[in-house]
Amino acid sequence: MNEKHRFQGGVMRPFRVANILHENESTHTLLLSGRLPKAKAGQFVMAWLPEVGEKPFSIHAKIPLALTICDVGPVSHAMVSLQVQDRVWIRGPLGNGFELKGSKHLLVGGGYGAAPLSFLAQEVFRQGGQALVCLGAKTKADLILVERLKRQGRELRVATEDGSEGRQGLVTELVGEAIDAFQPDCLYACGPTGMLLALADLCKQRSLPAQLSFEALMRCGVGLCGSCELPEDLCLQLGLPGGWLVCHDGPVAMIG
Amino acid sequence: MEASLAVDFLGIQMKNPLVLASGILGTSASIMERCAREGAGAVTSKSASPEPRAGHANPVTLAWNGGVINAIGLTNPGCREEVLLLRETHERLKALGVPLFASLFAPTIEAFGEVVRIIAEAEPDLIEINISCPNVGSEFGTPFSATAKSAAEVTAVVRKAVSLPISIKLAPNVPEIGRIARAVVEAGADAITAINTVPAMLIDAYAGKPVLKNATGGLSGAAIKPVALKAVWEIAQMVSVPIIGTGGIRCGLDAAEMIMAGATLVGVGSAVALEGPAVFSRINTELEAFMLQEAYPDLASMRGKALPQNE
Numbered sequence: 411m412n413e414k415h416r417f418q419g420g421v422m423r424p425f426r427v428a429n430i431l432h433e434n435e436s437t438h439t440l441l442l443s444g445r446l447p448k449a450k451a452g453q454f455v456m457a458w459l460p461e462v463g464e465k466p467f468s469i470h471a472k473i474p475l476a477l478t479i480c481d482v483g484p485v486s487h488a489m490v491s492l493q494v495q496d497r498v499w500i501r502g503p504l505g506n507g508f509e510l511k512g513s514k515h516l517l518v519g520g521g522y523g524a525a526p527l528s529f530l531a532q533e534v535f536r537q538g539g540q541a542l543v544c545l546g547a548k549t550k551a552d553l554i555l556v557e558r559l560k561r562q563g564r565e566l567r568v569a570t571e572d573g574s575e576g577r578q579g580l581v582t583e584l585v586g587e588a589i590d591a592f593q594p595d596c597l598y599a600c601g602p603t604g605m606l607l608a609l610a611d612l613c614k615q616r617s618l619p620a621q622l623s624f625e626a627l628m629r630c631g632v633g634l635c636g637s638c639e640l641p642e643d644l645c646l647q648l649g650l651p652g653g654w655l656v657c658h659d660g661p662v663a664m665i666g
Numbered sequence: 667m668e669a670s671l672a673v674d675f676l677g678i679q680m681k682n683p684l685v686l687a688s689g690i691l692g693t694s695a696s697i698m699e700r701c702a703r704e705g706a707g708a709v710t711s712k713s714a715s716p717e718p719r720a721g722h723a724n725p726v727t728l729a730w731n732g733g734v735i736n737a738i739g740l741t742n743p744g745c746r747e748e749v750l751l752l753r754e755t756h757e758r759l760k761a762l763g764v765p766l767f768a769s770l771f772a773p774t775i776e777a778f779g780e781v782v783r784i785i786a787e788a789e790p791d792l793i794e795i796n797i798s799c800p801n802v803g804s805e806f807g808t809p810f811s812a813t814a815k816s817a818a819e820v821t822a823v824v825r826k827a828v829s830l831p832i833s834i835k836l837a838p839n840v841p842e843i844g845r846i847a848r849a850v851v852e853a854g855a856d857a858i859t860a861i862n863t864v865p866a867m868l869i870d871a872y873a874g875k876p877v878l879k880n881a882t883g884g885l886s887g888a889a890i891k892p893v894a895l896k897a898v899w900e901i902a903q904m905v906s907v908p909i910i911g912t913g914g915i916r917c918g919l920d921a922a923e924m925i926m927a928g929a930t931l932v933g934v935g936s937a938v939a940l941e942g943p944a945v946f947s948r949i950n951t952e953l954e955a956f957m958l959q960e961a962y963p964d965l966a967s968m969r970g971k972a973l974p975q976n977e
């Protein structure tokens with residue numbers, strides 16, 4: 411059994427909340443008192459709050475470990491309610507992240523799908539590559555990370571469905587134009603499934619390789635329980651083998 | 667010289683002795699087909715119950731290098747939905763020449779008879795009767811695998827209900843597993859599957875609380891291989907039906923040891939978490955290499971080698 415087959419995940423370890431960034435009304439980024447130096451952009455962790463539950467979250471940054479959490483239900487609500495010095499338990503990094511291909515990278519985020527993209531943008535920056543980021547959300551209030559990415563000097567395009575910020579419409583419309591103008595070597599995306607499928611179509615038409623990060627209901631997080639299997643019709647549509655597991659084979663799917 | 671992994675199990679011809687253990691990825695036709703394509707000799711479905719079950723809340727499973735602990739809580743769509751899933755899976759596996767084993771459990775002895783009749787409609791190659799899940803004790807009480815009497819009673823009921831081959835899945839945490847195995851064989855079991863997970867728990871010192879939402883669960887993986895070997899070794903000395911030896915198998919040498927303890931087939935569960943379904947082809951390759959190196963032409967020449975009667 412080689413190193414590759416050894417667990418990165420293991421049992422959970424306690425971290426403390428060191429700092430909290432308010433991204434928007436319902437989304438907080440928790441900066442934790444510890445690091446996951448081996449983590450790659452696109453990988454995720456399972457975060458546990460005793461008595462509340464355990465859910466997967468994308469890694470926003472590895473040093474220190476940071477998670478960006480949108481309040482939509484019981485676990486995420488408890489996570490955004492944490493105060494500095496509170497504990498959260500983490501196992502991971504888990505899954506397969508993005509792999510930078512070429513030198514010109516188009517990054518696309520829908521909603522809190524932006525979370526892993528600032529991590530990826532940093533990796534692009536470190537490699538000396540060029541990145542263009544396209545973010546979409548329902549309204550200006552739902553956007554996250556826009557200011558931070560701007561401050562980091564990233565080239566950024568924004569679309570909102572109601573036009574309250576940037577272009578009015580879906581982020582996929584921005585992306586079509588961005589592909590033609592920017593001529594990227596690869597597209598990397600994280601967000602709702604509908605957005606990912608639309609992007610897969612766009613990329614197919616233009617013969618552009620894509621790396622799409624999927625979400626699914628996760629229980630074990632390590633490829634044992636089967637609950638995160640991508641539906642077979644989606645696999646077919648995307649050219650993935652049947653029985654594709656978001657936690658083990660993904661969350662990032664390599665398309666084209 | 668050649669080494670053959672082929673095996674005859676109750677008249678079913680299999681390409682190799684590895685079986686996907688119940689409860690690991692046996693939740694859909696596509697995922698079971700994937701395991702078959704990636705080298706499993708047979709595939710077992712997740713245990714189905716009379717009615718649908720959501721299972722326990724997270725955390726349900728933790729995996730580290732020593733093993734896996736789980737309290738999934740027997741999540742399944744219920745036996746009527748399961749029949750449809752099994753039919754579809756069976757079609758796909760037939761095309762690949764891989765048999766389907768269907769696992770089930772029930773809360774009462776009578777209910778076992780009803781569920782097995784429904785599951786038999788899908789005509790799987792074997793029905794595995796799970797009487798040994800340690801994770802639903804608060805709902806169903808002591809597992810039927812705890813005593814020879816209750817284990818034999820369940821066996822007799824399912825034996826009467828169906829004519830398909832049946833294997834009874836036993837728990838390791840009993841004083842004399844060999845005696846329980848003999849009782850279920852006398853009651854009509856065609857095979858024995860051993861072992862299910864070992865009752866266990868994890869506590870987080872910083873939280874001061876059990877980690878699993880269900881508090882307790884079942885231990886599997888590397889940590890339990892010695893427990894599984896002893897169970898199979900004892901059962902093999904008490905019965906002559908084939909054994910599906912399961913527990914902690916991660917590599918070809920582990921599989922060889924399990925066969926030498928007396929197993930005909932070798933179940934693989936937790937090891938899937940380390941590397942996905944690709945684990946099957948790796949274990950097969952390693953097992954074949956070991957047999958070539960040690961001059962075992964086939965599995966039969968290795969089977970039961972470590973038993974006292976073969977010394």
Ligand SMILES: Cc1cc2nc3c(=O)[nH]c(=O)nc-3n(C[C@H](O)[C@H](O)[C@H](O)COP(=O)(O)OP(=O)(O)OC[C@H]3O[C@@H](n4cnc5c(N)ncnc54)[C@H](O)[C@@H]3O)c2cc1C
Nearest residue numbers: 465466467468478479480482483484485486525625626661
């Ligand atoms: C690989 C992976 C990475 C993830 N990364 C992140 C991340 O970085 N940040 C983050 O906040 N979440 C992330 N999630 C989602 C997260 O794991 C939970 O699903 C989410 O927090 C809801 O859990 P809950 O227990 O709070 O609510 P639940 O009770 O599970 O959900 C409450 C309700 O909200 C719905 N819902 C779930 N997600 C959303 C959503 N995004 N928008 C609107 N409604 C939703 C559910 O369908 C349900 O109806 C990720 C999921 C996966 C699989």
Ligand SMILES: Cc1cc2nc3c(=O)[nH]c(=O)nc-3n(C[C@H](O)[C@H](O)[C@H](O)COP(=O)(O)O)c2cc1C
Nearest residue numbers: 687688689713736796861862886887913914935936
């Ligand atoms: C996540 C998980 C779920 C399981 N679910 C079932 C189940 O539904 N029915 C069953 O008979 N055994 C179940 N088991 C037990 C396995 O089939 C197997 O007997 C045990 O894990 C030992 O083998 P291993 O060490 O190779 O995992 C489960 C085990 C795990 C790890």
Ligand code: FES
Nearest residue numbers: 629631636638657
């Ligand atoms: S969450 Fe269990 S297999 Fe992916």
